[in-house]
Amino acid sequence: MSNDTNYKLKKLLKELESKRGRHTELISLYIPKGYSLNEIMTLLSNEISLTQNVKSKTVRKNVTDALTKIMQHLKTYKKTPENGLAIFCGNVSEQEGKTDIELWAVEPPEPLGIKLYWCDQKFELQPLRDMVKEKDVYGLVVLDANEATIGILKGKQIQVKKHLKSIVPGKFIKGGQSQMRFQRVREGLLNDWLKTVAENVKKFLSDTKGIIIGGGGPVKDNFYNKHYLPTELEKKVIGIKDVGYTDEHGLQELLNRSEDLLQEAAVSKEKKILKKFFDNLNTDSGMVVYGLDAVIDALQKGAVETILISEDLDYFEGEFICECGNSFKKIVKNENIKCPKCGSNMKLIGKEDIIDAIEEIVKNYGTEVIIISRTTSEGEQFYNIGGIGAILRYKI
Numbered sequence: 001m002s003n004d005t006n007y008k009l010k011k012l013l014k015e016l017e018s019k020r021g022r023h024t025e026l027i028s029l030y031i032p033k034g035y036s037l038n039e040i041m042t043l044l045s046n047e048i049s050l051t052q053n054v055k056s057k058t059v060r061k062n063v064t065d066a067l068t069k070i071m072q073h074l075k076t077y078k079k080t081p082e083n084g085l086a087i088f089c090g091n092v093s094e095q096e097g098k099t100d101i102e103l104w105a106v107e108p109p110e111p112l113g114i115k116l117y118w119c120d121q122k123f124e125l126q127p128l129r130d131m132v133k134e135k136d137v138y139g140l141v142v143l144d145a146n147e148a149t150i151g152i153l154k155g156k157q158i159q160v161k162k163h164l165k166s167i168v169p170g171k172f173i174k175g176g177q178s179q180m181r182f183q184r185v186r187e188g189l190l191n192d193w194l195k196t197v198a199e200n201v202k203k204f205l206s207d208t209k210g211i212i213i214g215g216g217g218p219v220k221d222n223f224y225n226k227h228y229l230p231t232e233l234e235k236k237v238i239g240i241k242d243v244g245y246t247d248e249h250g251l252q253e254l255l256n257r258s259e260d261l262l263q264e265a266a267v268s269k270e271k272k273i274l275k276k277f278f279d280n281l282n283t284d285s286g287m288v289v290y291g292l293d294a295v296i297d298a299l300q301k302g303a304v305e306t307i308l309i310s311e312d313l314d315y316f317e318g319e320f321i322c323e324c325g326n327s328f329k330k331i332v333k334n335e336n337i338k339c340p341k342c343g344s345n346m347k348l349i350g351k352e353d354i355i356d357a358i359e360e361i362v363k364n365y366g367t368e369v370i371i372i373s374r375t376t377s378e379g380e381q382f383y384n385i386g387g388i389g390a391i392l393r394y395k396i
């Protein structure tokens with residue numbers, strides 16, 4: 001998934017997360033890849049019938065209206081979109097007695113595997129949340145002297161890329177040959193075999209974020225320790241684990257045993273960049289700034305290499321207009337601002353997510369935008385100093 005798709009989905013999730021129904025009246029509908037829209041229409045018609053049993057007249061009406069709206073929306077599709085479809089719909093009005101039935105339709109960036117119809121006070125977002133998390137691709141290799149399997153891991157799904165069989169004979173001589181000659185031949189074949197595995201690892205796993213190696217005996221360790229992998233791939237290796245199989249089952253076993261490594265790897269990019277940020281801050285190097293105004297100023301000078309934004313930062317870009325005719329866009333924390341020209345209260349007429357606004361500013365400068373979660377203590381610390389900061393290309 002591209003970074004941009006990821007941000008957009010994250011942003012949408014943030015918006016949907018904030019929505020609450022006053023009653024059990026928010027509908028989440030997940031249509032899996034390849035699933036028939038006609039069957040979904042039937043399911044929705046049945047739900048409309050069932051809804052007639054709901055006691056509260058308001059809830060009954062809101063749910064029926066939402067279901068009808070979803071059905072109307074589905075009619076605009078000739079068929080289920082390539083990766084399936086997720087629809088969220090319901091009355092999101094914050095005032096009791098008022099109705100505001102809104103609909104969001106998401107064509108997910110990865111294939112949807114689940115079918116779900118759910119009515120609750122909030123939207124069910126977990127399947128999409130998993131996709132946001134699942135942007136990183138890891139490589140898995142399991143090998144011994146006889147067999148190797150190479151796969152990639154996207155989220156929780158393993159795709160087998162290559163299965164290889166060696167011609168390396170067993171360790172023990174069959175008779176007739178001299179033991180020393182046999183061992184020499186075997187070593188040679190094993191060496192060729194590991195080179196072949198390494199070539200295939202290079203071919204299939206070069207674009208991955210990290211690689212995990214597994215196998216039953218010492219062959220997997222030698223494969224790593226004796227540098228069969230080119231340096232750039234060796235650097236990607238995040239762990240070596242013992243597993244019992246070297247076929248497709250071995251990949252699954254390797255994944256099961258590597259949860260710890262993967263969890264650590266997921267936060268390590270954030271941790272590394274935050275370490276760099278705080279190291280610079282603590283030594284007063286002049287190479288970092290933080291706080292909205294300082295960051296925007298540095299951005300506009302083109303001096304920012306990396307901008308860090310806490311995912312919980314509650315700033316937004318508002319479009320403001322004043323009675324005097326003055327108007328502008330500004331990143332702010334709340335919407336009460338006074339006109340710099342005449343001093344009147346300005347009116348907010350548009351709102352944009354801060355990540356989008358920042359991306360718009362940075363697109364001409366080649367600045368990297370990194371979203372920082374609050375799941376690590378460093379991320380929490382970052383949030384506490386304002387949740388926005390930048391690592392600079394040069395001192396300003």
Ligand SMILES: [Zn+2]
Pocket residue numbers: 322323324325326339340341342343344
């Ligand atoms: Zn004004």
